[in-house]
Amino acid sequence: MESAYRRFWLVAATVDSRPEPVWRAALASVAADPLLTQIYEGLRQMRSAGERQFGTVVVHPMAIEIQGERASVIDCQDASAAGNLDVDTGLPTTVGSAHTSVAAALVLGADGRWRVFQARYLDGTC
Secondary structure: OOOHHHHHHHHHHHHHHHOOHHHHHHOOOOOOOOOHHHHHHHHHHHHHHHHEEEEEEOEEEEEEEEOOOOOEEEEEEEEOOEEEOOOOOOEEEEEEEOOEEEEEEEEEOOOOOOEEEEEEEEOOOO
């Protein structure tokens, strides 16, 4: 389950470097609704605004709990080398924090794969 969580962040942070027609399928390999659609639509909006993502998020899961076909993760991410950038200028428009608290929920799919279906940033740093 932890590897699925790590893979989610890798795919979510890099999928917009691929052609847009493959985004949803790539995201569906690591995410489930409602998060799947939220990320997909957010990336489409970013692209139409002339932005894209850069860098990757380094995850540090601090607590993992699995209950049947559901799991939760509390993470202290380092997103200081990731964010959004302006496609025309190549300059960052946002940059993450080195100590970002995140709570995520995963579900085990019928195919036996864990997918993140909910993630939210928590107040404060970790």
